[in-house]
Amino acid sequence: MIYLDNAATTRLDPQAAEYMTALLSEEYGNPSSAHAMGRSAKSIVESARRSAADLFRCRENEIFFTSGATEANNWAILGSAMQYRSDHRRKMGHIVSTAIEHHSVLRALEAFEREGGSYTLVESDSRGYIRPEAIKKAMRRDTFLVSVISVNNEIGTIQPVGEIGELAHERGCLFHTDAVQAAGHIPVSLGSGCVDLFSVSAHKMYGPKGVGLLYIRDGVKILPLLYGGMQERGRRAGTENVISIAGFGTALESARMNMGDAIKRVSQMADKLIELLYTIPGVEINGSGLEANEEIFDLFNTRHPGIISATIEGVNAEAMVIALDQRGVCASAGAACATGVSEPSHVIRALGKTEEEAKNTIRFSIGRYNRMEEIEEAFEIIKECVQQIRQ
Amino acid sequence: MVGMSGGVDSSVAAWLLKEQGYNVIGITMHIWQDEASDKIAAENGCCGLSAVEDARRVSEIIGIPHYVMDFRGEFREQVIDYFTDEYIHGRTPNPCIACNRYVKWGALLKRAGQLGAGYIATGHYAGVDRLANGRYSVRRSESKKDQTYALYNLTQEQLEHTLMPLGGYEKPAVRELAKKAGLPVSDKRDSQEICFIPDHDHASFIEKERGKDAAVPGNFVTSDGKVLGRHKGIIHYTIGQRRGLNLPMGQHIYVTGIRPETNEVVLGYGDEVFSEKLRADGLNLMAVSDADFPVGSSRRLWGKIRYRHEGEWCSVTRTGEDSLEAVFERPVRAVTPGQAAVFYDGDHIFAGGTII
Numbered sequence: 017m018i019y020l021d022n023a024a025t026t027r028l029d030p031q032a033a034e035y036m037t038a039l040l041s042e043e044y045g046n047p048s049s050a051h052a053m054g055r056s057a058k059s060i061v062e063s064a065r066r067s068a069a070d071l072f073r074c075r076e077n078e079i080f081f082t083s084g085a086t087e088a089n090n091w092a093i094l095g096s097a098m099q100y101r102s103d104h105r106r107k108m109g110h111i112v113s114t115a116i117e118h119h120s121v122l123r124a125l126e127a128f129e130r131e132g133g134s135y136t137l138v139e140s141d142s143r144g145y146i147r148p149e150a151i152k153k154a155m156r157r158d159t160f161l162v163s164v165i166s167v168n169n170e171i172g173t174i175q176p177v178g179e180i181g182e183l184a185h186e187r188g189c190l191f192h193t194d195a196v197q198a199a200g201h202i203p204v205s206l207g208s209g210c211v212d213l214f215s216v217s218a219h220k221m222y223g224p225k226g227v228g229l230l231y232i233r234d235g236v237k238i239l240p241l242l243y244g245g246m247q248e249r250g251r252r253a254g255t256e257n258v259i260s261i262a263g264f265g266t267a268l269e270s271a272r273m274n275m276g277d278a279i280k281r282v283s284q285m286a287d288k289l290i291e292l293l294y295t296i297p298g299v300e301i302n303g304s305g306l307e308a309n310e311e312i313f314d315l316f317n318t319r320h321p322g323i324i325s326a327t328i329e330g331v332n333a334e335a336m337v338i339a340l341d342q343r344g345v346c347a348s349a350g351a352a353c354a355t356g357v358s359e360p361s362h363v364i365r366a367l368g369k370t371e372e373e374a375k376n377t378i379r380f381s382i383g384r385y386n387r388m389e390e391i392e393e394a395f396e397i398i399k400e401c402v403q404q405i406r407q
Numbered sequence: 408m409v410g411m412s413g414g415v416d417s418s419v420a421a422w423l424l425k426e427q428g429y430n431v432i433g434i435t436m437h438i439w440q441d442e443a444s445d446k447i448a449a450e451n452g453c454c455g456l457s458a459v460e461d462a463r464r465v466s467e468i469i470g471i472p473h474y475v476m477d478f479r480g481e482f483r484e485q486v487i488d489y490f491t492d493e494y495i496h497g498r499t500p501n502p503c504i505a506c507n508r509y510v511k512w513g514a515l516l517k518r519a520g521q522l523g524a525g526y527i528a529t530g531h532y533a534g535v536d537r538l539a540n541g542r543y544s545v546r547r548s549e550s551k552k553d554q555t556y557a558l559y560n561l562t563q564e565q566l567e568h569t570l571m572p573l574g575g576y577e578k579p580a581v582r583e584l585a586k587k588a589g590l591p592v593s594d595k596r597d598s599q600e601i602c603f604i605p606d607h608d609h610a611s612f613i614e615k616e617r618g619k620d621a622a623v624p625g626n627f628v629t630s631d632g633k634v635l636g637r638h639k640g641i642i643h644y645t646i647g648q649r650r651g652l653n654l655p656m657g658q659h660i661y662v663t664g665i666r667p668e669t670n671e672v673v674l675g676y677g678d679e680v681f682s683e684k685l686r687a688d689g690l691n692l693m694a695v696s697d698a699d700f701p702v703g704s705s706r707r708l709w710g711k712i713r714y715r716h717e718g719e720w721c722s723v724t725r726t727g728e729d730s731l732e733a734v735f736e737r738p739v740r741a742v743t744p745g746q747a748a749v750f751y752d753g754d755h756i757f758a759g760g761t762i763i
Contacts, residue, residue, distance in 0.1 A: 332518070332521065334474075334477060334518075335518055335521045335522055337474075338432070338472075338474050338522055339522055339523075341472065341474075342472070342522070371480070375477075404521065404522075404523055405521040405522075
């Protein structure tokens with residue numbers, strides 16, 4: 017099995033697995049308890065929080081563990097919406113976001129609209145980037161939140177979130193970014209203050225599933241989604257998912273220690289695969305070969321090192337995914353929804369591709385546990401599948 | 408490659424093929440989605456999320472890989488647009504026939520070829536045979552649920568690559584097999600006739616698709632032109648219909664004709680809804696080659712003019728490259744333009760076409 021679908025989920029860091037296994041039967045304490053078992057569990061959770069603060073260069077009291085990025089995104093959007101309404105005599109206000117967001121943002125925005133709010137989605141430009149001036153144009157007097165994904169999960173373009181964040185602040189809006197594909201993969205510094213809310217999922221960065229976090233900048237007020245106990249400083253009730261948070265902590269730590277090396281290795285493998293893919297006639301790599309555009313980035317670099325989006329002429333990506341699966345290579349066609357159906361990608365269409373080309377677009381996403389030999393082996397299989405489907 | 412709807416028939420078809428030693432891949436075709444899709448799923452249609460989940464569970468139990476493929480584009484173009492166009496033009500379409508030829512077989516078979524699968528298989532109650540003359544034809548099932556009518560338009564090439572393992576079974580036996588194999592769908596209800604219109608209200612569906620202008624009120628008339636009243640728009644009517652006319656007539660009165668050019672619906676009494684003759688175009692020869700049934704030749708065959716029609720003996724004459732005429736030995740009720748006329752020679756489909 018060659019796993020080239022790291023943007024969907026990643027393998028659990030072996031150190032995290034080991035740590036979690038060790039804790040699983042021993043550390044059953046409730047972090048809220050006053051006794052030794054409770055204190056021990058509490059210290060595990062707090063240590064993970066420190067790891068998050070270290071990696072994202074923020075304060076520990078700005079990290080709130082959640083059940084994952086879906087909860088974090090919902091909380092950022094609906095929590096800030098409820099806060100706005102409560103502060104503005106029941107007015108609902110307006111949110112600016114983009115057409116290239118994850119479903120956990122888009123569906124939350126739809127729910128917000130059903131309750132009487134309104135929102136505007138900004139389209140990406142023909143290279144897969146959100147232009148800050150387009151965000152500016154979409155903002156209204158009653159806009160209270162701007163939410164822009166950090167790294168597009170289909171073609172890996174890193175959005176100019178720093179600039180957009182500043183722009184939002186100039187207009188007195190909060191700025192949220194869904195950083196699922198960025199966190200743990202590329203350097204992030206929240207210290208500059210241009211981001212108010214920042215969502216992370218553990219399982220996209222070699223942590224366990226079922227845990228994530230929302231960074232809430234010190235002083236930013238959003239209402240909770242979950243009420244109950246006083247966990248997470250009263251802002252996210254529910255007994256902490258101690259073991260998963262522990263594994264998340266290890267993954268965060270490991271990302272901090274190994275990021276430079278991982279970026280280098282992953283980029284080398286991605287460059288190799290891109291080079292090999294270009295030897296197949298009729299292959300186009302989306303979002304690659306872009307010039308680093310300095311006007312765009314301050315907080316981040318230009319492109320996710322491991323995400324490769326390839327449009328292969330005459331090769332339907334759905335068929336390709338199945339053909340690859342039959343030969344032990346895991347990849348995906350666009351962004352998969354719960355049914356396993358892939359939507360002809362909005363993002364790919366925005367690059368000026370036809371619907372046919374969008375349907376012929378497959379994503380390979382490389383992670384730090386891939387090896388160069390696997391890339392070469394996978395390429396031979398890719399070539400075979402392309403031939404079979406084209407004939 | 409088995410098309411799996413999550414229902415009992417296609418689940419058992421997949422299981423049977425696996426038992427017979429085939430290397431089976433399960434595919435659920437994602438063909439239609441709108442606000443009503445939850446409702447469709449709840450009513451065991453073939454498009455919803457729960458259908459996908461069921462197919463996935465069944466595949467896991469059988470031990471075959473399962474995938475979902477997106478055919479919404481093909482389905483919209485070949486089935487939904489055709490369906491609405493036909494009604495607007497005063498005909499009564501059969502969407503399953505179009506779906507079979509262009510989506511279930513056309514698009515899926517292409518995908519099967521790309522993946523190196525030699526056959527596509529379905530859970531239809533029908534068989535596929537290679538006849539002595541080398542032609543492939545669909546064989547009627549013993550089952551009461553015979554589904555061959557909707558398969559008349561498949562091409563020779565499509566049939567050559569088709570397996571229908573349920574051909575020799577009755578529905579209760581298939582349910583038994585599902586139970587025996589431990590498939591969690593053995594007691595699922597049968598799907599309804601038109602999967603994308605779960606509430607059976609085709610007129611509202613067409614209005615939703617094409618706007619209110621799709622139904623322009625006009626006159627009910629007799630065959631000699633007498634105006635009897637107002638109708639709600641021709642898309643609401645089909646030949647032979649008696650209910651929903653809302654006319655205070657003494658005798659039973661039926662729709663006997665639809666005139667899209669004048670936006671009139673023709674009504675008549677009982678005997679006027681019967682006819683002896685029909686003409687059809689879009690001819691598809693199945694059990695016989697072009698050369699063996701040349702223009703001008705005739706055959707005595709058993710003809711069906713709609714899915715639920717019992718059938719009647721008739722003399723079928725090929726009147727052109729693409730057309731035929733059938734004269735029935737006893738008059739048949741409600742010959743309906745847009746529906747298929749399918750002719751059987753013994754147990755096999757001989758040919759078929761679209762009634763004009």
